[in-house]
Amino acid sequence: MKEDKYCPKCGKKLSLFYLKPNCPGCGVDLLRYDAEGRLERDAAQAAKEVEDLWRFLRKADKARVIERYCAKKGKPLPWEAETASADRTEPTKSQEEQT
Numbered sequence: 001m002k003e004d005k006y007c008p009k010c011g012k013k014l015s016l017f018y019l020k021p022n023c024p025g026c027g028v029d030l031l032r033y034d035a036e037g038r039l040e041r042d043a044a045q046a047a048k049e050v051e052d053l054w055r056f057l058r059k060a061d062k063a064r065v066i067e068r069y070c071a072k073k074g075k076p077l078p079w080e081a082e083t084a085s086a087d088r089t090e091p092t093k094s095q096e097e098q099t
């Protein structure tokens with residue numbers, strides 16, 4: 001089993017036997033840079049989770065507005081029509097995914 005190593009900063013391919021702490025290409029501290037990169041990725045992941053939640057709440061908020069509008073105008077809710085038509089159609093989704 002062989003796994004290539006690359007410099008996390010400049011992307012230079014590193015030998016598996018390259019054990020020095022600094023990248024031969026850009027001289028970055030490989031161990032430290034990787035640790036920092038992990039922290040950055042964690043932070044980015046956390047930010048994304050919050051953003052997803054925010055988007056969901058925004059969507060939910062808009063959904064409430066639409067619900068109120070439909071109730072007022074006596075119109076069917078768009079997602080009710082969606083789920084109703086989805087129930088009628090046969091599940092061909094798996095076939096579509098295969099092609």
Ligand SMILES: [Zn+2]
Pocket residue numbers: 007008009010011012023024025026027028
């Ligand atoms: Zn490098």
